[in-house]
Amino acid sequence: MLSKIAIGDGHGEESPYFDGWKAYEKDPFHPTKNFNGVIQMGLAENQLTSDVIEQWITSKPEASICTPEGAKDFMAISNFQDYHGLPVFRNAVANFMARARGNRVTFEPDRIVMSGGATGAHEVTAFCLADPGDAFLVPTPYYPGFDRDLRWRTGLQLVPVVCESSNNFKLTTKALEEAYEEAKEDNIKLKGLLITNPSNPLGTIMDSETLKSVVKFINEKNIHLVCDEIYAGTVFGEPGFTSIAEIIEEQDVECNRDLIHIVYSLSKDLGVPGFRVGIIYSYNDDVVNCARKMSSFGLVSTQTQNLLASMLSDDEFVDRFLTESSSRLGKRYRLFTRGLAQIGIKCLQSNAGLFLWMDLRHLLKKQSVEAEIELWKTIIHEVKINVSPGSSFHCNEPGWFRVCYANMDDSAVEVALTRIRSFVRQDTETKVPAAKKLCWQSSLKLRLSFNKSRNIDDMVMSPHSPLPQSPLVKATM
Numbered sequence: 001m002l003s004k005i006a007i008g009d010g011h012g013e014e015s016p017y018f019d020g021w022k023a024y025e026k027d028p029f030h031p032t033k034n035f036n037g038v039i040q041m042g043l044a045e046n047q048l049t050s051d052v053i054e055q056w057i058t059s060k061p062e063a064s065i066c067t068p069e070g071a072k073d074f075m076a077i078s079n080f081q082d083y084h085g086l087p088v089f090r091n092a093v094a095n096f097m098a099r100a101r102g103n104r105v106t107f108e109p110d111r112i113v114m115s116g117g118a119t120g121a122h123e124v125t126a127f128c129l130a131d132p133g134d135a136f137l138v139p140t141p142y143y144p145g146f147d148r149d150l151r152w153r154t155g156l157q158l159v160p161v162v163c164e165s166s167n168n169f170k171l172t173t174k175a176l177e178e179a180y181e182e183a184k185e186d187n188i189k190l191k192g193l194l195i196t197n198p199s200n201p202l203g204t205i206m207d208s209e210t211l212k213s214v215v216k217f218i219n220e221k222n223i224h225l226v227c228d229e230i231y232a233g234t235v236f237g238e239p240g241f242t243s244i245a246e247i248i249e250e251q252d253v254e255c256n257r258d259l260i261h262i263v264y265s266l267s268k269d270l271g272v273p274g275f276r277v278g279i280i281y282s283y284n285d286d287v288v289n290c291a292r293k294m295s296s297f298g299l300v301s302t303q304t305q306n307l308l309a310s311m312l313s314d315d316e317f318v319d320r321f322l323t324e325s326s327s328r329l330g331k332r333y334r335l336f337t338r339g340l341a342q343i344g345i346k347c348l349q350s351n352a353g354l355f356l357w358m359d360l361r362h363l364l365k366k367q368s369v370e371a372e373i374e375l376w377k378t379i380i381h382e383v384k385i386n387v388s389p390g391s392s393f394h395c396n397e398p399g400w401f402r403v404c405y406a407n408m409d410d411s412a413v414e415v416a417l418t419r420i421r422s423f424v425r426q427d428t429e430t431k432v433p434a435a436k437k438l439c440w441q442s443s444l445k446l447r448l449s450f451n452k453s454r455n456i457d458d459m460v461m462s463p464h465s466p467l468p469q470s471p472l473v474k475a476t477m
């Protein structure tokens with residue numbers, strides 16, 4: 001009785017990626033109410049700089065239409081529904097995009113198209129560039145949401161380009177050529193290449209040479225290049241981020257700009273995923289026009305546009321926010337990697353994003369996906385931490401795990417580290433009696449001192465969550 005989309009499993013909800021979230025939701029960690037619960041480290045959320053935004057909002061009551069100072073604009077803002085968006089909003093977003101890229105490049109406000117998060121932006125871009133059955137190449141490991149966002153309703157296919165740990169998962173022309181040729185042999189019509197820079201899950205940045213080789217490749221093959229730059233401003237340390245927008249400006253780069261499209265969002269760089277602000281920035285006029293019409297299905301509320309227009313055109317605030325965010329992320333990254341290094345756990349060296357790509361290959365019983373999932377189940381059920389297994393990111397080498405570290409306060413990080421240390425020690429001391437296994441949980445409790453100024457109840461699910469419990473439901477319960 002229902003459509004193929006409705007009865008199919010294209011959403012990908014049945015995967016360890018989402019199962020981990022469900023395990024967390026059933027038994028969420030709380031420093032006082034549920035100390036032995038699951039710690040959510042599977043959610044790429046940036047909560048480290050929320051206080052900076054809160055301060056700005058408090059100091060600018062006129063920026064909101066829901067305050068006595070801003071209510072005079074209520075009628076105009078609440079009635080506005082043009083799919084071009086508020087001009088001040090597009091200007092402010094173009095300004096923020098440039099600042100998040102170190103002001104080395106500018107963006108034209110007229111090319112900014114809105115969507116419901118980067119999730120919506122990817123789907124709209126796919127609808128504009130490909131027909132059902134067509135395919136995009138995607139380097140692995142990649143963000144699991146792409147399987148839903150690009151494929152589910154559009155009928156697009158994703159063809160993996162295998163990247164390996166031997167060169168730190170760097171994308172090579174050889175890997176691109178191999179995937180391209182293989183797809184051709186299978187009669188798959190390739191329409192584009194999707195890259196994520198900085199990478200989720202790796203937290204690494206693509207260097208200029210790689211980006212230039214990518215531009216050369218897509219021009220030679222005459223296919224589109226979609227660049228997900230959602231973490232452009234979520235970078236701490238060297239090497240700095242280079243946007244595709246900078247590369248195509250370079251003198252020695254020959255490029256048909258009609259093939260270049262950027263997907264962006266404020267979910268990560270500004271830490272406001274609930275606002276659902278996604279951006280399609282295309283250099284192709286026809287794509288801009290079509291995407292704008294399609295944006296009717298995923299407009300950003302004008303109330304949100306109005307608030308962000310003020311916030312993001314405040315240059316002093318934007319620069320301070322980005323600097324502070326980078327500094328806090330770097331500090332957290334160092335805290336976590338150092339803690340892991342002390343117990344012999346290595347991570348891929350990275351300097352961007354909200355996560356680590358942790359190497360647990362030495363803890364696998366066998367080098368297989370089954371063994372990876374077995375280890376992941378132990379981590380969820382015994383260590384009580386939700387991390388995401390590499391196989392859910394289509395990583396072709398078992399034993400890698402993505403660990404998010406920016407969606408909690410320092411004390412929760414400390415609890416997570418202590419649990420991991422305890423687990424690794426047990427594993428290396430080999431097969432400890434079951435009774436001893438639980439000891440770490442109670443001894444941990446004694447040692448925990450948590451920062452009361454941060455509320456761990458704030459650790460809520462993403463709007464993409466398959467779970468029914470939204471923050472709002474929680475607040476009204």
Ligand SMILES: Cc1ncc(COP(=O)(O)O)c(C=O)c1O
Pocket residue numbers: 044116117118119120143145196200228230265266267273277278
């Ligand atoms: C690489 C990447 N693209 C897109 C998204 C979706 O972002 P949004 O919340 O803006 O829809 C995410 C979210 O984690 C992501 O990591």
